Amino acid sequence: MTTAQHTPKLTARGAATRTRIVAATADLVREHGAAGTSLDDVMAASGTSKSQLYHYFANKDDLLRAAAWQQTDRTMEAQxxxxxxxxxxxxxxxxxxxxxxxxxxxxxxxxxxxxxxxxxxxxxxxxxxxxxxxxxxxxxxxxxxxxxxxxxxxxxxxxxxxxxxxxxxxxxxxxxxxxxxxxxxxxxxxxxxxxxxxxxxxxxxxxxxxxxxxxxxxxxxxx
Amino acid sequence: MTTAQHTPKLTARGAATRTRIVAATADLVREHGAAGTSLDDVMAASGTSKSQLYHYFANKDDLLRAAAWQQTDRTMEAQxxxxxxxxxxxxxxxxxxxxxxxxxxxxxxxxxxxxxxxxxxxxxxxxxxxxxxxxxxxxxxxxxxxxxxxxxxxxxxxxxxxxxxxxxxxxxxxxxxxxxxxxxxxxxxxxxxxxxxxxxxxxxxxxxxxxxxxxxxxxxxxx
Structure with a gap:
């Protein structure tokens, strides 16, 4: 299972941007918790703008859900x-x-x-x-x-x-x-x-x- | 085991105030997490002043440690x-x-x-x-x-x-x-x-x- 399964069809470039945002979020949340991770932190870490972020995710909860899937993928892959x-x-x-x-x-x-x-x-x-x-x-x-x-x-x-x-x-x-x-x-x-x-x-x-x-x-x- | 065991000798009134602060902290942390609980929240919930708070606790970490003991007491008591x-x-x-x-x-x-x-x-x-x-x-x-x-x-x-x-x-x-x-x-x-x-x-x-x-x-x- 990959996070790609949980998202609508994207262009290759769009998918890469989305992946970068999700990976940055998963890293930040792992380090600082969900409450300790702001959308500004995510934008800075992923090098994306607010409009890009909101193009792919409705809100922070939506992004956190994608990060949970990403973390699950990583965890399973490591095993x-x-x-x-x-x-x-x-x-x-x-x-x-x-x-x-x-x-x-x-x-x-x-x-x-x-x-x-x-x-x-x-x-x-x-x-x-x-x-x-x-x-x-x-x-x-x-x-x-x-x-x-x-x-x-x-x-x-x-x-x-x-x-x-x-x-x-x-x-x-x-x-x-x-x-x-x-x-x-x-x-x-x-x-x-x-x-x-x-x-x-x-x-x-x-x-x-x-x-x-x-x-x-x-x-x-x-x- | 009670939290009293982990604190220096206090007057009856001091002990009651301290207990009120710790109980309020444990309640807030249970509801909102440690990151989601501020010292202002604790003061408001326990009806204490900043000087009272700092009389009993060196800082937020110190207060969180007391809340952890309090939560352990409660958990064990319930069983x-x-x-x-x-x-x-x-x-x-x-x-x-x-x-x-x-x-x-x-x-x-x-x-x-x-x-x-x-x-x-x-x-x-x-x-x-x-x-x-x-x-x-x-x-x-x-x-x-x-x-x-x-x-x-x-x-x-x-x-x-x-x-x-x-x-x-x-x-x-x-x-x-x-x-x-x-x-x-x-x-x-x-x-x-x-x-x-x-x-x-x-x-x-x-x-x-x-x-x-x-x-x-x-x-x-x-x-």
């Missing part, structure tokens, strides 16, 4: 190719390892840009809330697809609910990122994702794999 | 007595049920006031970050104590790590609250806490209880 290989416990562990390592390497600051936006904006404009819902759903969709494949192929028990598992993993991820940002350590994120993947493993029909995962309590890719 | 009875799976389920029901009854808005503050402030002032860490640690301490008792009494396996489990539960709680606020539904919160408590149950040495929990996939208090 590839692991994000597209979540149809096994080993794949989930590899994704977890990549995610935790990346957060560690970034100094455990910033948390989740999409989570921060949701924290700030979800109680406000309903249209923005709907976009935030769609962003989380899009991000969780590779989880949902992988877990569904595992269940449909009999590698998870029939009573495993891929939708519930995917949402619980996303909750663990979001809470883990918030606590890791607060403690400046990847420890909470790692523990939260280990819990979530161990929970998936508890539905595994491959007993030795599930036991191996559980007994070590680590996140090494074993299955 | 009692269940929060103090977390030394069994049944106790954890009762706490979960109370928490989810309360969030539902509140319309699934607002998320976690402490989590929202952390999302906004954890990357800023280091002293504030330290207080936010302490607030989360304080909130998680009843979980840690309950899980430690369960392990020490042999109701959880010796390889259960109460510290890791408590932190993972707090992550599930925070992420669940953020997603529930975004989706305006207690579903993500309920799923995240069910996952977390099922994970604790996977360490239970009381097999029938653990199996009963797992097989239903619900959060009813059974153990």
């Amino acid at each position: 590839r190719p692991e994000l597209d290989q979540l149809d096994s416990l080993a794949g989930l562990r590899r994704w977890r390892d990549k995610f935790v390592t990346a957060h560690d390497e970034a100094g455990n600051v910033g948390g989740c840009p999409l989570g921060s936006l949701a924290s700030e904006l979800a109680d406000g404009d309903p249209q923005t809330r709907t976009v935030l819902q769609k962003c989380f759903t899009a991000w969780a969709s590779p989880l949902l697809m992988g877990l569904t494949a595992m269940r449909d192929q009999g590698r998870l028990r029939p009573d495993a609910d891929p939708d519930a598992l995917a949402e619980a993993i996303m909750a663990a991820l979001q809470g883990g990122l918030l606590l890791s940002k607060t403690y400046r350590s990847s420890r909470p994120l790692a523990r939260a994702l280990d819990m979530a993947i161990d929970h998936v493993a508890s539905f595994s029909t491959v007993p030795e794999a599930a036991v191996a995962d559980r007994s070590t309590g680590t996140a090494a890719a074993k299955v | 009692r007595p269940e929060l103090d009875q977390l030394d069994s799976l049944a106790g954890l389920r009762r706490w979960r049920d109370k928490f989810v029901t309360a969030h539902d009854e509140a319309g699934n808005v607002g998320g976690c006031p402490l989590g929202s503050l952390a999302s906004e402030l954890a990357d800023g002032d280091p002293q504030t970050r330290t207080v936010l860490q302490k607030c989360f640690t304080a909130w998680a301490s009843p979980l840690l104590m309950g899980l430690t008792a369960m392990r020490d009494q042999g109701r959880l396996r010796p390889d259960a790590d109460p510290d890791a489990l408590a932190e993972a539960i707090m992550a599930a709680l925070q992420g669940g609250l953020l997603l529930s606020k975004t989706y305006r539904s207690s579903r993500p919160l309920a799923r995240a806490l069910d996952m977390a408590i099922d994970h604790v149950a996977s360490f239970s040495t009381v097999p029938e209880a653990a199996v009963a929990d797992r097989s239903t996939g619900t959060a009813a208090a059974k153990v």
